[in-house]
Amino acid sequence: MRSVVGPRIALIIYLVALMLPVYWLINLSLRTNADIMSGMALWPHHPTLEKYRAIFEDRTWVHAFGVSLTYVAINTVISVTVALPAAYAFNRYHFIGDKHLFFWLLTNLMAPSAVFALPFFNLFYAVGLFDTVWAVALAHCLFNVPLAVWILEGFVGGVPREIDETAAIDGYSFPRFFIKLFLPLIANGIGVTAFFCFMFSWVEQLLATTLTSANALPFAAVMTRSYSASGMDWALLSAAGVLTMVPGAVVIWFVRNHIAKGFALGRV
Amino acid sequence: MTRITLDGIAHAYTRQPRSEKDYALRPLHHVWEQGMAYALLGPSGCGKTTLLNIISGLIIPSEGRLLFDDRDVTRLPTEQRNIAQVFQFPVIYDTMTVAENLAFPLRNRKMPAAAITARVAEIAAMLELTADLKRRARGLTADAKQKISLGRGLVRSDVSAVLFDEPLTVIDPALKWELRSKLKAVHRALDLLMIYVTHDQTEALTFADRVVVMNEGQAVQIGTPEELFEKPDHTFVGYFIGSPGMNFLPARVDGNRAYAGGGEIVLGAGYPALSEAVRIGVRPDFVTLTPGAGLKVQVRRVDDFGRKRLAHVSLGGVPLVATIPADMQSVGTEANVSFDAAHVLVYQNEVRVEGIAA
Amino acid sequence: MMDKPTNNRAWFFVLPVLALVLFSSIVPMMTVVNYSVQDSMGVNNFFWNGDAWFRDLLDPTSEIGARFAGALMRTFAFSAAALAVEVPLGIAVALCLPRRGWAVGLSLVVTALPMLIPWNVVGMMWQIFARQDIGLFGAVLTGIGLPYNVTQDPVSAWITIVVIDVWHWTPMVILLSYAGLRAIPDAYYQAARIDGASRWAVFVNIELPKLQKVLVIAVLLRFMQTFMIYTEPVVVTGGGPGNATTFLSIDLVKIAIGQVDVGSAAAMSLVYYIIILTACWIFFTVMTQLDRRRDT
Numbered sequence: 074m075r076s077v078v079g080p081r082i083a084l085i086i087y088l089v090a091l092m093l094p095v096y097w098l099i100n101l102s103l104r105t106n107a108d109i110m111s112g113m114a115l116w117p118h119h120p121t122l123e124k125y126r127a128i129f130e131d132r133t134w135v136h137a138f139g140v141s142l143t144y145v146a147i148n149t150v151i152s153v154t155v156a157l158p159a160a161y162a163f164n165r166y167h168f169i170g171d172k173h174l175f176f177w178l179l180t181n182l183m184a185p186s187a188v189f190a191l192p193f194f195n196l197f198y199a200v201g202l203f204d205t206v207w208a209v210a211l212a213h214c215l216f217n218v219p220l221a222v223w224i225l226e227g228f229v230g231g232v233p234r235e236i237d238e239t240a241a242i243d244g245y246s247f248p249r250f251f252i253k254l255f256l257p258l259i260a261n262g263i264g265v266t267a268f269f270c271f272m273f274s275w276v277e278q279l280l281a282t283t284l285t286s287a288n289a290l291p292f293a294a295v296m297t298r299s300y301s302a303s304g305m306d307w308a309l310l311s312a313a314g315v316l317t318m319v320p321g322a323v324v325i326w327f328v329r330n331h332i333a334k335g336f337a338l339g340r341v
Numbered sequence: 342m343t344r345i346t347l348d349g350i351a352h353a354y355t356r357q358p359r360s361e362k363d364y365a366l367r368p369l370h371h372v373w374e375q376g377m378a379y380a381l382l383g384p385s386g387c388g389k390t391t392l393l394n395i396i397s398g399l400i401i402p403s404e405g406r407l408l409f410d411d412r413d414v415t416r417l418p419t420e421q422r423n424i425a426q427v428f429q430f431p432v433i434y435d436t437m438t439v440a441e442n443l444a445f446p447l448r449n450r451k452m453p454a455a456a457i458t459a460r461v462a463e464i465a466a467m468l469e470l471t472a473d474l475k476r477r478a479r480g481l482t483a484d485a486k487q488k489i490s491l492g493r494g495l496v497r498s499d500v501s502a503v504l505f506d507e508p509l510t511v512i513d514p515a516l517k518w519e520l521r522s523k524l525k526a527v528h529r530a531l532d533l534l535m536i537y538v539t540h541d542q543t544e545a546l547t548f549a550d551r552v553v554v555m556n557e558g559q560a561v562q563i564g565t566p567e568e569l570f571e572k573p574d575h576t577f578v579g580y581f582i583g584s585p586g587m588n589f590l591p592a593r594v595d596g597n598r599a600y601a602g603g604g605e606i607v608l609g610a611g612y613p614a615l616s617e618a619v620r621i622g623v624r625p626d627f628v629t630l631t632p633g634a635g636l637k638v639q640v641r642r643v644d645d646f647g648r649k650r651l652a653h654v655s656l657g658g659v660p661l662v663a664t665i666p667a668d669m670q671s672v673g674t675e676a677n678v679s680f681d682a683a684h685v686l687v688y689q690n691e692v693r694v695e696g697i698a699a
Numbered sequence: 700m701m702d703k704p705t706n707n708r709a710w711f712f713v714l715p716v717l718a719l720v721l722f723s724s725i726v727p728m729m730t731v732v733n734y735s736v737q738d739s740m741g742v743n744n745f746f747w748n749g750d751a752w753f754r755d756l757l758d759p760t761s762e763i764g765a766r767f768a769g770a771l772m773r774t775f776a777f778s779a780a781a782l783a784v785e786v787p788l789g790i791a792v793a794l795c796l797p798r799r800g801w802a803v804g805l806s807l808v809v810t811a812l813p814m815l816i817p818w819n820v821v822g823m824m825w826q827i828f829a830r831q832d833i834g835l836f837g838a839v840l841t842g843i844g845l846p847y848n849v850t851q852d853p854v855s856a857w858i859t860i861v862v863i864d865v866w867h868w869t870p871m872v873i874l875l876s877y878a879g880l881r882a883i884p885d886a887y888y889q890a891a892r893i894d895g896a897s898r899w900a901v902f903v904n905i906e907l908p909k910l911q912k913v914l915v916i917a918v919l920l921r922f923m924q925t926f927m928i929y930t931e932p933v934v935v936t937g938g939g940p941g942n943a944t945t946f947l948s949i950d951l952v953k954i955a956i957g958q959v960d961v962g963s964a965a966a967m968s969l970v971y972y973i974i975i976l977t978a979c980w981i982f983f984t985v986m987t988q989l990d991r992r993r994d995t
Contacts, residue, residue, distance in 0.1 A: 080795035087792050088809050094828045094866065095812070097835050101827065109833050155715040162712035167705040174713065176983055181724050183979045185927040187948035188968040191955050192727030215723040218716055278819045278930055293817040297934075307833060314820045321815025322808070329804040399889060419892045432890040435908040445904075449895035493894065 095318070102311035109307050124312035134313070137295040140206055141275070142320065144289070147210035148217055149270040153263060156221035161251070163222065164229040165237070178219040186279040189215065194283050208284040209291070213274045220273065221266050228262025261331055268328045275321060293317055343501035343534060345373040345396065349405035352391055365391045367559045368405065373502075378528050378535040380549035382542060383581070388558040389538050390506065396536065397504055398422050409501050426504040427494040430511055431486035433478040440465070440474040443492045450497075464492045467527050483511050488520070495527060505537040509544065521548060542582055546570075554578050570624070571684070576691045579622050585651070588628065588661050592621045594687055597696075602657030604636035609683040610696020620688045625651055627681035628663040635677035638663075643672055654678065734965035752966035763954075763963050767970075769942065770950040777946060778925040780857075781864045785921055788865065789872025790910070794902075796877050807877075810870045822934025825863045829935070836862075849936060853943035856936045860944050863931050868924065872917045879913035880906060912989050919982040923975060947971055 101109055102124060103117040128134045162168070163175055193212050194203070202208040232255070240250040256263070282294040290298075296313045351368040361367060366388040373379055381389040394400040395407065398419035407415045414422050425446070434442050443461045452460075465471045468488045473481065478489055487508065494503050505524075509517050525548055528535055539545050545552050546566040554562045554569060554577070561575040562568075573579040579587030592601035597611040599621045606621065630652055638654035638661065650665040652672060663678050687694045735752055758764040792810075797803050813821070829849050831837040840847040847855045883905065891901045929948035932938060938945035938953070945953070951971065955964030 077797075081797075084792065084795040084797075084806065087795070088806065091813065091866065091870075092809065093835065094824050097828050098824050101833070113833070113835075113838055151719070155719055158712035159716040162709035165703060166709035167703045168707045168709040168713075171709075174717070176980075178716070178720060179983065180976055180979050181720055183923045183927075183975050184724065185929075185948055185971065185975065187927070187929050187951045188731065188972055189724075189727050190952065191961070191964070192730035193723075195730055196726055211719075211723060214719050218720050222716060272815055276815065276817050278817050291817075293819050296823070297819055307827065310823060311827065314816075314824055317817050317820045318812070318815065322812060325808050325811055325815060329808050397889070397893070419889065420895060424893065426890065426893050428886040428890065430884070430886065432884075432886050434904045436904060445896070446894040449897070449900065490890075493890075 098311045098314050101307055102315045104308055106306060106308050124308045125316075127309060128312055128316065133295060134292070137290055137292040138316070140285075140289050141281075141292040144206040144209040144213070144281070144291070145271055145274045145320075147206060148213045148274045149267050151210065152214060152217040152221040152270045153225075153267055156218055156225050156266070157256075157263075158251075159222050160225035160229050161255070163226050165234065175222075178222055182216050182219045182223070184215060186277065190279055190283045193280060197284055203284060204286045204288050206289050209281045209289065210274075212280045212284055213277060216277075217270045217273055221270055224266045224269060225259070225262055228259045228265075231262075232258050264328055265331050268324060268331075271324055272321065343409050344375055345502060345534065346408035347371045347373075347405070348408060350392075350395060350402045350407060351404040352388075352395060352400060352402045361558075364558050366395070366402070369560050371553075371560070371563060373534060373536070375534050376532045377550045378525075378537065378548060380537045380539060380545035380552045381555060382539060382545040382552050383555035384540055387555040389540075389553075389555050391558075392555070393504055393506055393536065393538050396502065397424060397426050423499070423501045424504060425494040425497055425500045425502075426506065427487075427490050427508045429507045431483060431490045433486050433489050435477075435479045437478055438474065439470055439476055439478050439481070439489055442478050442489050443470075443474075443496050446493055446497055460496060460498070464496050467495075467530065468492050468523065484513060484516050484520075487512060491520075491524070495531060495533070498531070498533075500533065502534040502536055505535065505539075507539055508537075509539075509541075517544075524548060542584075546582070554581060556581070572686065572693065573622065574693050576620070576622065576688055579624075583624060585625060585662050587622045587624050589620045589622050589688070590656070590659050590661065592619055592687075594619055594621070599685065599687070602636075602659040602661075604656060606636075606680050606685060607682045608685050608687065608696065612687055612694060612696055615687070615689050615694060618690050622686045622688055622693075623680055623684055625662040625664055627684035628661065628678050629681075630654075630663050630665050630669060630672065631677045631679045632669065633677060635679035638676055638678050640672055640674050640676050652676070731965045731968050734961050735969055738962050752962045753970070756963065756966050756970060766950065767967060770945055770947045773942075773944070774926055774928075774946045777857075777860065777864075777928065778922055780861050781868070781925045782918060782921055784861065784865050785869045785872050786914070786918060789869050789917065790876050790914075792869070792873045793876035793880055794906070796873070798881065807874070810873055812870075813867050814870050816867075818930035819934050821863065821867055822931040825859065825866075825931070826935045829859050851940055853940055856940060856944050859935060860928075860932050863935065864925060864928065867931070868921060872921065875913045875917045876910055879910045883909050912986075915982070915985055915989065919978065919985075922978060926975060926978075 100114075100117055103120040103122070104114070105119075105121060105123065108114075108117075108119065163171060189212075193208075197203045197208040197212070202211070236254070236258070237250070240254055245254065278291065278293055281291045282297075285291065285294070292313070296310060296317075347369050349368050349370055350366065351364055352366040353364045355363050369392070381392060383389050391400060395402045398414075398417060401416055405415075406413055409422065434445060437445065440461055443464060444457050447457045447460060461474070462471070465474055468491060470485070470488055470492060473485065478486065481489070491508060494505070509520060512520055521544060528548075537545070537548055546569075550565065551563060552566060552569055553560050554575075556575075556577045562573065562578045564572075564574075569578055569582045573582065573587060576587075576589055579589065590601040592599045592606075594600075594608070594612050594615050597608045599606045599608055601621060608621075636656060638656045640652055640654050641660075642653040643665070644651045644653070649667075652663050652665050654661050654663055654676065656678070661678070665672060687696070736750070738751075755761045755763050756767050759768045796806055796810075816824070825836075826849075828834040829837045831841045831847070837847060837849070846852060849856050849859050887905050887909075888901065891905060896904065927948055928946055929952070932944045932946060933949055933952075936944045938949045942950075947967075951964055951967055954960045954967065
């Protein structure tokens, strides 16, 4: 085997550099504002969980955290559910306009949120969904549904067509075949797709903040608001920032062995 | 000029092998000579690929030494071993032309350009790739790609050995014959030590000067194709080589007579007293149905292969495959068989016992 | 590729997707188109304005035209700068990632983490990180004597935005490249060693050609995303100093919401969207071309 020492060192340097800003945020979140302003410290000398406690005791923050998780969950479920049959259709059949439709779906993946922010506001205001979790969940479908179709189509293609035919010969009705046999076969793919839907819905903030005001304001938006209001409470901001990383870190830990595979399909 | 010596080479994938079962390859002593073609033949999981990987340097054996001439290369990395290898699936460099692919191993070794061109032309001519030399390798068929892989394996004249890992798997059956005979011709022309891994006995027997038959991590016999056919050292070789395999009958041996299935069979040699698990082995080619004389058998089934016919018979309850002579018209439910004494071999505990006197 | 059976009933499978995406794309899009050809006199009082907004927008001598051209150039420059760093860096890191063992999962999780942070938090995090008084990055740069100041110096602001994007999105290039690398059979590496190829030759002759397809995806995805960048610069620089980091998205929101100049903003949205669609179309064409070449 070739020497792996050089690449290992390079990798460690990269990963450390990557984690530095995150570490810095954690560092600040464990200190008090007075401590932060009094000078640089590479690690918290008097670590305190005061700010985390403050966030957990404040109903606005807790509510907003729940709101964020809710619309992300709704969006993920909707995206994966509607994308499954579509991915199957795109992979298994030719039908009139299939290629154009697929291309058109992909174009939505590329739609800049800034272009859609204002019309979305008008639309959801008109239909009375403004400032609900549904507004954000539906708006995020704009890019997450095409994404889910795209990823799942690759996984569907990984299942040999003979399985469909065998099931038909064995007398399975289509819905029973699809749910009982087919879905378990692409379970990994569904997991990977759900992960990516979660990720893009969780990180998107422009639409999420445009479409909400008080009731359904996402966690990260509450943060921005308190940022301008409270006059630089650095420690509180840092603690809130650290908390926004937790769901992502948890989810990615569960799919860690499948991420590379999801990417391997040349998707996302 | 290289001779490869396997000095007690053995390999276990587990850290601490306890029993023989833990060994993917059991201790093996052998010398492979320059200019010869060897085939490693056996079913999947018999250890032939492990042995090949030990020679190529992908695996460091857990026991024993590997010598190229007198140089111990057991722990040397692949690139310092001076070998060439052709893989099961074509490995080509997509972005290069056929000529560049063939020249690649030589260029990396800083051979003069003129010499490279000459050698590439020579190898391309042997493999009938001359017309494609200027084409991009990417667009070619699987056969042509595998020919390029073969060519890259053969292009260096200074290699210690060329290893082939089931190189004809992806090739169309019709082209297999052609490529195989081409390889044979190339081998004669180039005077290289070649080691060829396969599970296909026809491939092994037509290509190799010596065949190493492997089973369960053990080299059960090393010999010429004739030896494997005529005198299998182990019942496994008898079964595995030839189609169908050798007949084995539980027997009692007394001097130059064997008693099996209620009949007496004359042997080509005398044998000492044998006690346990004695069987006699005889190839279907040397058991013949006869019109009159011989042992009485029941005919179960007749297979007609056109060129030859085989009868599946029962000798006192023991199944046996026998040849039907070309001049015998019809076969009834009962017949007689005769054994060719010189080709009836005796096995004890699966291993062949040498006869002592005629 | 096998031939797929033709079955127009497959449309029923696609209908839910179609309905959902139509709802969230066509309706807002029509609103934009509507705005782009009208002008308003006060609230809800619109009249036909033809292509005036577009003519203004695409005329670099007009005020809005100059502004649009400037933002467009800055956006292209930003995309180019980000790609120039992220693609080579991503490939290099992917080459360093372990292929097997316990370190694989851990390295991948750490690598992917930045992508899972909400975009405004990324901005906030870097805003703090880049400050000279309480941020490590800013403090170190100032400490070694560089004239670093995000809010005052355009060069600093630019570098910071590019560094943020590199930090945030190189992981995507890494993961894509890593997946591509893992798909290369071991026999290729073994063959290259036997052929005496150098590390560089292995990279150029084996790894790079096999990565071609994922790299096309990586480059185009990164191009789209950098082209649409909004949240991070808004939080970190607010588009400044001056308009040094005012990219298209930012300008669009400024015009639409800040100045309530809906007509210009809508026309700008459409032109912007058409640029992205063109890129998307090129991407799609290149991809299918590559697929076809692979099949032959």
